[in-house]
Amino acid sequence: MTALQKAKSEETQRRVLEAAIAAVEAGGLEAVNIRKIAAEAGYSVGSVYKHYTDQDALLLAVNSVTLGRIKTAMAEATQGIEDPVAALKVLAQTYLNFANNNRLLWTTLFGHFLPEGKPVPDWHIQENIALLGFIAAPLKVLNPDMNEETLTIRTRTCFAAVHGLVAISLEGRFVSLSGETLEQEMDFLVEQLVRN
Amino acid sequence: MTALQKAKSEETQRRVLEAAIAAVEAGGLEAVNIRKIAAEAGYSVGSVYKHYTDQDALLLAVNSVTLGRIKTAMAEATQGIEDPVAALKVLAQTYLNFANNNRLLWTTLFGHFLPEGKPVPDWHIQENIALLGFIAAPLKVLNPDMNEETLTIRTRTCFAAVHGLVAISLEGRFVSLSGETLEQEMDFLVEQLVRN
DNA sequence: TGTACATCAGTGAACGCGCGTTCACTGATGTAC
DNA sequence: TGTACATCAGTGAACGCGCGTTCACTGATGTAC
Numbered sequence: 001m002t003a004l005q006k007a008k009s010e011e012t013q014r015r016v017l018e019a020a021i022a023a024v025e026a027g028g029l030e031a032v033n034i035r036k037i038a039a040e041a042g043y044s045v046g047s048v049y050k051h052y053t054d055q056d057a058l059l060l061a062v063n064s065v066t067l068g069r070i071k072t073a074m075a076e077a078t079q080g081i082e083d084p085v086a087a088l089k090v091l092a093q094t095y096l097n098f099a100n101n102n103r104l105l106w107t108t109l110f111g112h113f114l115p116e117g118k119p120v121p122d123w124h125i126q127e128n129i130a131l132l133g134f135i136a137a138p139l140k141v142l143n144p145d146m147n148e149e150t151l152t153i154r155t156r157t158c159f160a161a162v163h164g165l166v167a168i169s170l171e172g173r174f175v176s177l178s179g180e181t182l183e184q185e186m187d188f189l190v191e192q193l194v195r196n
Numbered sequence: 197m198t199a200l201q202k203a204k205s206e207e208t209q210r211r212v213l214e215a216a217i218a219a220v221e222a223g224g225l226e227a228v229n230i231r232k233i234a235a236e237a238g239y240s241v242g243s244v245y246k247h248y249t250d251q252d253a254l255l256l257a258v259n260s261v262t263l264g265r266i267k268t269a270m271a272e273a274t275q276g277i278e279d280p281v282a283a284l285k286v287l288a289q290t291y292l293n294f295a296n297n298n299r300l301l302w303t304t305l306f307g308h309f310l311p312e313g314k315p316v317p318d319w320h321i322q323e324n325i326a327l328l329g330f331i332a333a334p335l336k337v338l339n340p341d342m343n344e345e346t347l348t349i350r351t352r353t354c355f356a357a358v359h360g361l362v363a364i365s366l367e368g369r370f371v372s373l374s375g376e377t378l379e380q381e382m383d384f385l386v387e388q389l390v391r392n
Numbered sequence: 393t394g395t396a397c398a399t400c401a402g403t404g405a406a407c408g409c410g411c412g413t414t415c416a417c418t419g420a421t422g423t424a425c
Numbered sequence: 426t427g428t429a430c431a432t433c434a435g436t437g438a439a440c441g442c443g444c445g446t447t448c449a450c451t452g453a454t455g456t457a458c
Contacts (some may be wrong), residue, residue: 046448117440160360164357208434
């Protein structure tokens with residue numbers, strides 16, 4: 001493959017992915033339609049399949065980008081924060097804000113499941129786990145004597161609790177809260193979780 | 197309408213609903229297929245539409261049954277428990293167990309969304325809110341001076357946190373935990389939430 | 393320099409399938425007179 | 426008691442649409458000799 005071919009191929013792949021992201025942002029998982037995405041990207045249907053084996057592969061790529069954006073947001077938000085409790089609060093708020101500002105990307109991240117028998121590729125699992133590292137670090141400061149295994153489990157529990165509050169809120173289940181009240185509840189939740 | 201007609205109609209409605217529940221239990225939201233459900237219930241496709249306006253109405257009925265089952269499980273589990281913290285722990289474990297033992301009913305409860313512009317009927321919202329009452333009662337004992345509004349919000353937050361832990365665990369995101377470890381984490385979460 | 397061939401991105405019509413929903417019709421039961 | 430009509434549950438073929446995926450083909454670019 002020549003350099004020109006490679007460059008062209010990479011551009012196509014990128015443009016298809018961008019169109020897929022735009023589709024998800026516009027209408028969520030349901031709005032993902034290979035024909036539309038191909039047209040939006042400026043290619044034919046067949047081209048999409050030259051670069052992504054199937055729809056699931058394309059969605060995996062979209063979710064990978066979403067995870068990357070969350071990671072970036074978290075890294076920026078916690079920059080320079082020393083206090084572990086403050087860091088955890090900022091992380092939770094960052095997660096909440098991201099979900100709020102990117103609802104459909106976020107729901108797609110958690111709403112897309114591969115069909116049974118098609119396991120999630122390891123690199124994608126690793127991307128997920130990497131995000132938990134942001135939570136694990138301050139938790140370790142707060143619990144210096146905790147062994148690694150317990151810390152991993154506890155990290156997951158804390159993430160799950162925060163994630164649950166974000167999910168229930170964004171779905172508008174039960175009562176919808178104002179943004180301010182929701183942020184207060186998030187702070188409450190984090191404070192309770194880290195109490196000693 | 198004669199009594200005979202009414203009885204026949206009700207039986208059909210019930211049998212269709214039972215077939216729908218069985219379908220969800222067998223394959224989740226994806227497995228809901230009017231043709232299959234009609235056949236399973238022993239009727240034709242048209243009959244389903246005589247009793248449920250559309251697929252969404254049928255799924256709403258399924259979810260209503262699921263909510264009823266959770267409600268029953270919670271009522272039984274908390275019977276005779278006086279200590280509010282103990283009650284909250286039992287409620288969380290009951291919720292976890294229900295989700296574990298009825299995975300597809302549970303994921304359908306939270307995975308089914310009506311199309312935009314079709315609001316969730318009020319009776320169904322009320323069914324959801326009713327469940328929160330189980331949590332609100334012990335929370336009120338623990339926080340007797342909390343005003344009603346704050347209590348409602350706090351109840352929702354506590355539910356959301358527990359719900360999140362159940363969701364992340366059942367989906368098998370990140371690492372899967374053994375049942376025992378998961379129950380320990382659930383107790384930890386509830387304990388932290390009610391700390392004063 | 394020119395000719396024949398290989399390679400690869402990209403094309404888009406066609407395949408195949410699933411599935412929600414509708415509607416004209418049937419037959420049983422009940423009612424009016 | 427009998428006849429005509431009304432009502433309603435149930436039927437299932439047909440409509441209509443969407444959509445993932447495939448594959449034989451095109452044309453541009455590069456390579457061998």
